[in-house]
Amino acid sequence: MAKESGSSKIEMLEISNEAMAEAQSSKIEMLEINNEAMAEAQSSKTVTMKPAEAEESKTETQKITDEESKNVPIAATEEESKKLSITKVEESKNAATATTEGEKEEAKVSLKTLDGVTFEVEAWIAKEMETVQAYIDDTSADTSAAIAIPLHNVAGRELARMVEYCKEHRRASVSAGNLKEFEERFAAALNLYEMKDLIIAANYLNTKKLLESLSRCIAKAIKNKSVEFVRDYFGVTNDYTTEEEAQYRETNAWAFRNVDEDSRN
Amino acid sequence: MEMLPLEICMKIFCLLDYQHLAVAQQVCRKWKLVASDNTLWSNLFKERWGEDHAAFYAPMGSKSWKDVYEVQDRCDRIGLGMKIIREGIDYYLVHQGEIQRHLGSRKNHEKETGHNSHTLNSEIDFNGEGSLAEERSCRGILDRILFFIGDLEVASAEAKRSRVI
Numbered sequence: 001m002a003k004e005s006g007s008s009k010i011e012m013l014e015i016s017n018e019a020m021a022e023a024q025s026s027k028i029e030m031l032e033i034n035n036e037a038m039a040e041a042q043s044s045k046t047v048t049m050k051p052a053e054a055e056e057s058k059t060e061t062q063k064i065t066d067e068e069s070k071n072v073p074i075a076a077t078e079e080e081s082k083k084l085s086i087t088k089v090e091e092s093k094n095a096a097t098a099t100t101e102g103e104k105e106e107a108k109v110s111l112k113t114l115d116g117v118t119f120e121v122e123a124w125i126a127k128e129m130e131t132v133q134a135y136i137d138d139t140s141a142d143t144s145a146a147i148a149i150p151l152h153n154v155a156g157r158e159l160a161r162m163v164e165y166c167k168e169h170r171r172a173s174v175s176a177g178n179l180k181e182f183e184e185r186f187a188a189a190l191n192l193y194e195m196k197d198l199i200i201a202a203n204y205l206n207t208k209k210l211l212e213s214l215s216r217c218i219a220k221a222i223k224n225k226s227v228e229f230v231r232d233y234f235g236v237t238n239d240y241t242t243e244e245e246a247q248y249r250e251t252n253a254w255a256f257r258n259v260d261e262d263s264r265n
Numbered sequence: 266m267e268m269l270p271l272e273i274c275m276k277i278f279c280l281l282d283y284q285h286l287a288v289a290q291q292v293c294r295k296w297k298l299v300a301s302d303n304t305l306w307s308n309l310f311k312e313r314w315g316e317d318h319a320a321f322y323a324p325m326g327s328k329s330w331k332d333v334y335e336v337q338d339r340c341d342r343i344g345l346g347m348k349i350i351r352e353g354i355d356y357y358l359v360h361q362g363e364i365q366r367h368l369g370s371r372k373n374h375e376k377e378t379g380h381n382s383h384t385l386n387s388e389i390d391f392n393g394e395g396s397l398a399e400e401r402s403c404r405g406i407l408d409r410i411l412f413f414i415g416d417l418e419v420a421s422a423e424a425k426r427s428r429v430i
Binding site: 199200203211212215216218219220222223224225226227230231234236237238239240245248252253254255 | 278287293
């Protein structure tokens with residue numbers, strides 16, 4: 001296991017170097033590792049790399065967002081640390097960075113929803129959905145690239161919203177103010193019933209941040225609402241008898257000390 | 266419409282205060298169970314009155330945290346003394362936040378007066394000799410006095426609270 005992870009780290013480092021469009025002259029061993037990495041990359045892809053695709057990948061590299069451009073200093077540090085002796089801390093940092101870069105370049109997860117729509121999402125978004133991540137961990141790494149993961153309980157509209165939330169949440173999480181503003185904007189765009197459908201989907205996929213955010217929104221929505229409204233909204237059947245209902249209403253009357261008798265009914 | 270799973274309901278209930286939990290309890294039987302959860306109410310109690318208070322007033326026997334919260338809320342509203350109060354349409358004799366006696370109901374009283382019914386709902390013991398009509402008349406007067414005192418307490422509670430602040 002340790003050896004495999006070590007070799008995968010080395011491969012990731014090489015891939016990240018290629019992704020950063022940095023060419024290096026190296027020793028015979030480095031050349032051999034390069035060849036092995038290239039061979040594996042080509043074998044894992046259906047289409048062989050062509051000069052046109054290489055140019056496309058470079059073009060994509062140039063479209064790096066602000067967050068990704070922040071990784072450039074880390075990469076520079078990575079290069080310097082390579083020349084010097086690499087400490088454990090920096091090694092783990094570089095490995096994490098390499099993993100992120102590698103996943104962005106190669107690993108995309110296919111998700112097939114209840115109504116037959118297939119979504120291609122980044123691996124880090126799939127990681128947010130713990131149910132999906134558990135599924136990926138259970139299957140082998142080779143087959144997960146080819147097979148779309150079926151999501152039997154999630155509709156395409158909800159999944160699109162969840163993916164959008166994860167992307168913008170990550171972008172907005174740079175500062176607390178932006179994050180709060182984003183969450184308010186996201187919630188304002190949904191009506192109550194869409195919010196309810198989305199929280200059911202988030203619960204199934206175990207997307208924790210979205211789940212907490214939506215719980216807060218729904219709690220805010222049902223505050224100061226009547227019992228009848230809450231029943232309709234949540235689709236709950238009233239299984240109280242008339243006498244029981246009247247009894248419980250009176251039993252809980254202590255909580256409505258400032259509410260008029262007429263307006264409460 | 267699809268019903269929300271219970272774990273989501275519990276997440277949402279954690280964010281509600283006691284009034285909204287009281288509404289939730291009236292929605293259906295299952296919600297009554299979930300919204301009566303001791304963890305929810307003990308958290309509300311600690312939030313409002315502090316950990317030390319919660320440790321001191323922790324419920325014993327068959328009591329629940331909701332009961333303890335209710336009693337403490339009444340203490341805040343009307344103090345520790347013996348008082349007649351109204352909650353909803355019912356009148357109670359209360360001492361140290363605990364209900365000692367149910368005194369009557371405005372609704373039943375209006376029915377009695379309106380329909381000239383012979384059924385008497387007041388729980389006041391009346392030891393007196395006389396005709397049935399005379400008894401009913403006296404009880405009506407007593408109910409009016411008691412209800413007036415209860416209404417007076419409700420009306421003045423807000424003024425008392427603002428004075429304390």
